[in-house]
Amino acid sequence: MALRVAIVGGGLGGLAAALFLRAVGAEASVYEQASELHEVGAGIVVSPNMVRPLARLGLAAALPSFAVRLEEAWEFRRWEDGRVLFSQTMGSECERLYGAPCYVAHRCDLLALFQSALPASQLHLDHRCTSVLDDGASVQLTFARRDGSGVCVAADLVIGADGIHSVIRDAIAPKVDARFSGLCAFRCLVPAERAPEMALRPVQSVWLGPKRHFVHYPISGGRFVNVVAIVPAGEWRTESWTAKGEVSDMKREFAGWDARVHQLIDSATDTKRWALYDRTPLERWTSGRISLLGDSAHAMLPFFGQGAAQAVEDASALAECLGGVGRDSAPAALLRYEDIRRPRANQVQLMSRGREIRNHLPDGPEQEQRDRDFAQGDPLRQSAWLYGHGQDSAATGS
Numbered sequence: 001m002a003l004r005v006a007i008v009g010g011g012l013g014g015l016a017a018a019l020f021l022r023a024v025g026a027e028a029s030v031y032e033q034a035s036e037l038h039e040v041g042a043g044i045v046v047s048p049n050m051v052r053p054l055a056r057l058g059l060a061a062a063l064p065s066f067a068v069r070l071e072e073a074w075e076f077r078r079w080e081d082g083r084v085l086f087s088q089t090m091g092s093e094c095e096r097l098y099g100a101p102c103y104v105a106h107r108c109d110l111l112a113l114f115q116s117a118l119p120a121s122q123l124h125l126d127h128r129c130t131s132v133l134d135d136g137a138s139v140q141l142t143f144a145r146r147d148g149s150g151v152c153v154a155a156d157l158v159i160g161a162d163g164i165h166s167v168i169r170d171a172i173a174p175k176v177d178a179r180f181s182g183l184c185a186f187r188c189l190v191p192a193e194r195a196p197e198m199a200l201r202p203v204q205s206v207w208l209g210p211k212r213h214f215v216h217y218p219i220s221g222g223r224f225v226n227v228v229a230i231v232p233a234g235e236w237r238t239e240s241w242t243a244k245g246e247v248s249d250m251k252r253e254f255a256g257w258d259a260r261v262h263q264l265i266d267s268a269t270d271t272k273r274w275a276l277y278d279r280t281p282l283e284r285w286t287s288g289r290i291s292l293l294g295d296s297a298h299a300m301l302p303f304f305g306q307g308a309a310q311a312v313e314d315a316s317a318l319a320e321c322l323g324g325v326g327r328d329s330a331p332a333a334l335l336r337y338e339d340i341r342r343p344r345a346n347q348v349q350l351m352s353r354g355r356e357i358r359n360h361l362p363d364g365p366e367q368e369q370r371d372r373d374f375a376q377g378d379p380l381r382q383s384a385w386l387y388g389h390g391q392d393s394a395a396t397g398s
């Protein structure tokens with residue numbers, strides 16, 4: 001009999017897990033608290049280590065229909081005058097090195113792609129998990145629905161893909177609050193016709209300045225420019241994809257910056273604002289028949305653009321470990337999955353945290369040294385640990 005796996009959470013990680021598990025013959029169902037699946041209007045970097053596993057699911061071929069391939073470059077610029085500190089062509093070089101291109105996409109489009117590959121009967125919306133109990137032989141889940149009713153489900157295994165505030169994690173690790181980074185992100189989509197020409201190039205631009213940075217790239221086949229501005233949070237603590245911010249506040253944060261940054265901010269009609277939290281690496285992800293995946297296992301700051309990519313790597317590795325495994329040996333397979341994935345995800349989690357300091361250096365000798373290092377560096381090759389991870393071995397997740 002096929003292994004029955006209940007996945008709690010229908011974000012990018014949960015859906016990816018269901019797709020990979022189904023591909024190895026497991027009976028995987030997703031339980032999502034929201035009544036419909038949607039991601040907010042924001043962009044996401046789909047790096048080669050996410051594209052390769054998606055190719056194995058047969059999904060990568062659809063990416064060019066909505067995502068923008070980072071053809072020309074990624075570039076780093078100085079805050080004050082836009083001087084290019086570093087620029088590197090990605091395009092075919094990325095494919096040559098890492099076997100896949102790097103895309104930037106609208107999150108909604110990516111989620112819709114994942115959802116389209118999952119039979120509707122395997123996705124249970126309006127199911128908010130309220131409890132999980134592993135009795136050794138199986139796992140019992142309880143869900144609350146909006147009409148006040150409750151649903152109980154039994155599964156051979158449960159995967160918590162329920163994000164940074166995971167309830168499933170509470171069954172595995174001590175309950176600890178997420179760590180506030182002191183930063184927040186303004187995020188907006190600017191229609192291409194309003195955006196300055198320089199922001200329409202298939203380039204990920206990162207402007208670095210004291211205590212903040214500003215990122216933009218085109219998405220949705222070039223119809224929008226995605227803007228992410230990371231700044232000190234002040235009193236802002238709201239962590240919600242839908243919380244509104246003020247464009248005027250974002251503009252004030254970049255007082256004195258290059259006119260092109262302001263041109264882009266001025267083109268925005270509205271913005272979301274999101275306080276940034278992460279978590280300290282967990283010592284374990286697995287207990288008996290329950291394990292974690294994605295942000296529930298390793299919520300990280302977005303400075304490497306890797307949260308979703310790591311979730312997809314998790315999903316791929318999980319399926320590799322569970323493929324052909326029976327009910328009795330499934331807990332051991334979950335431990336194998338954790339052994340493969342936890343060191344890697346922890347590393348990305350901690351390095352993402354560390355990158356804040358480097359990105360936000362005040363002007364001075366350290367910043368000058370950083371900029372000299374940029375000029376001499378080769379980030380595409382230096383990112384082999386990230387983008388090339390496990391290129392020859394599916395079990396490591398990429």
Ligand SMILES: Cc1cc2nc3c(=O)[nH]c(=O)nc-3n(C[C@H](O)[C@H](O)[C@H](O)COP(=O)(O)OP(=O)(O)OC[C@H]3O[C@@H](n4cnc5c(N)ncnc54)[C@H](O)[C@@H]3O)c2cc1C
Pocket residue numbers: 008009010011012013014031032033034043044045046127128129130161162163164165166167185228274293294295296302304305306307308309310311
């Ligand atoms: C500003 C910013 C920029 C980013 N940029 C990138 C990027 O460029 N590239 C990248 O790879 N990553 C990026 N990330 C990270 C990425 O967004 C996350 O790592 C990724 O979305 C995590 O996916 P997930 O499925 O694990 O969790 P989530 O997306 O949080 O999904 C969790 C799901 O679980 C559901 N849920 C929660 N509790 C319950 C419950 N009790 N019962 C049922 N369902 C529940 C939620 O409704 C949600 O749908 C960025 C993050 C931020 C904040």
